[in-house]
Amino acid sequence: MSSAWSWFVILGTVLSLVGTLAFLLSNRSTSGQETTGHDYDGIQELDNPLPLWWVSMFIVSILFAGGYLIYYPGLGNFSGIGNWSSADQVAREQQAHEDRFAPLYARLAQLDEAELHADRQAQQVGRRLFINNCSTCHGVTGQGAFGFPNLTDDEWIWGKGFDKVKTALQNGRQAAMPGWAAALGDQGIDDVTQHVLQLAGSEHNPEAAARGASQYAMFCVACHGPEGSGNPILGAPNLANDIWLYGGSAEAIAFTLRHGRNGNMPSFARVLDPDQIHILAGYVTSLSLK
Ligand code: HEC
Numbered sequence: 288m289s290s291a292w293s294w295f296v297i298l299g300t301v302l303s304l305v306g307t308l309a310f311l312l313s314n315r316s317t318s319g320q321e322t323t324g325h326d327y328d329g330i331q332e333l334d335n336p337l338p339l340w341w342v343s344m345f346i347v348s349i350l351f352a353g354g355y356l357i358y359y360p361g362l363g364n365f366s367g368i369g370n371w372s373s374a375d376q377v378a379r380e381q382q383a384h385e386d387r388f389a390p391l392y393a394r395l396a397q398l399d400e401a402e403l404h405a406d407r408q409a410q411q412v413g414r415r416l417f418i419n420n421c422s423t424c425h426g427v428t429g430q431g432a433f434g435f436p437n438l439t440d441d442e443w444i445w446g447k448g449f450d451k452v453k454t455a456l457q458n459g460r461q462a463a464m465p466g467w468a469a470a471l472g473d474q475g476i477d478d479v480t481q482h483v484l485q486l487a488g489s490e491h492n493p494e495a496a497a498r499g500a501s502q503y504a505m506f507c508v509a510c511h512g513p514e515g516s517g518n519p520i521l522g523a524p525n526l527a528n529d530i531w532l533y534g535g536s537a538e539a540i541a542f543t544l545r546h547g548r549n550g551n552m553p554s555f556a557r558v559l560d561p562d563q564i565h566i567l568a569g570y571v572t573s574l575s576l577k
């Protein structure tokens with residue numbers, strides 16, 4: 288802050304404190320009379336003195352403000368005689384956090400997957416990391432939501448296992464399912480939707496599903512496979528079960544086909560260090576075992 292602004296702030300602050308005090312003292316009832324002397328149609332205004340406890344509290348808080356502004360930064364560029372700064376405090380707290388948790392992380396980073404599952408502290412740290420970083424999308428319990436996969440079941444869009452979870456955290460996951468409205472047309476969307484319902488073992492219209500089969504073979508097999516079992520390398524989900532990322536009703540599937548879907552799991556390589564990713568992968572893989 289330039290020194291002109293600094294003085295502006297200092298004067299503004301000090302004058303308003305002094306002004307408040309002066310205003311308070313000048314308004315104390317000292318006349319000894321019970322009314323202000325105002326009289327409207329026989330209604331008079333009483334002039335009671337402010338209660339002493341109230342006035343004293345006001346004065347004490349003004350004195351406190353003065354002391355505070357001398358000790359802590361608050362008056363323009365004046366840094367206060369206590370030399371306190373929020374940046375120092377954060378640095379001190381971070382250092383304390385580091386000193387406290389570095390040995391713990393170092394120990395947990397040595398454990399393999401099975402040991403991470405069994406270690407109580409690894410589970411606790413993993414759970415905390417999960418709640419802080421993942422729960423906004425995957426839910427506090429990891430059960431997912433529309434568009435965000437459930438991590439507690441045994442269905443893995445991008446493949447199962449500790450290393451796959453680590454890869455997801457390190458690199459993120461970008462799913463690309465194009466929209467098919469132009470290629471299939473309205474009739475085609477309906478037919479292929481019925482075919483997908485058939486693959487999933489859901490209620491469907493057999494004639495429409497049969498019509499959709501040839502279009503499915505032409506447009507969808509490359510990614511989802513002839514039986515709809517999906518492809519973890521591309522992140523193409525299994526369509527032949529009743530687990531849906533974007534809903535399994537005819538309307539939801541038709542919407543997916545028409546517009547495509549591009550689920551995006553962000554990379555955490557810059558947010559979490561390798562030790563944390565290791566511990567978190569142990570926690571996430573343990574969720575589907577419970
Ligand atoms: C901004 C939302 C978001 C956050 C935050 C997020 N994810 Fe994800 N995650 C997704 C989405 C969306 C997908 C699915 C991508 C797709 O469509 O294939 C996904 C996929 C995954 C997968 C692959 C699932 C599978 O079935 O193969 C794993 C594992 C995963 N996330 C773990 C995590 C963990 C652990 C965290 C916390 C560090 C996390 N995610 C944070 C959105 C998020």
Ligand code: HEC
Binds near residue numbers: 526531
């Ligand atoms: C280029 C590869 C590719 C092709 C071709 C493709 N898909 Fe997909 N499909 C994907 C991917 C990847 C996802 C996951 C999208 C996401 O996670 O956001 C997906 C998602 C879906 C879903 C949503 C599944 C769920 O769990 O909600 C359906 C339904 C689907 N595809 C059907 C089809 C049909 C039918 C065709 C052919 C018309 C097709 N896909 C063609 C890659 C493909």
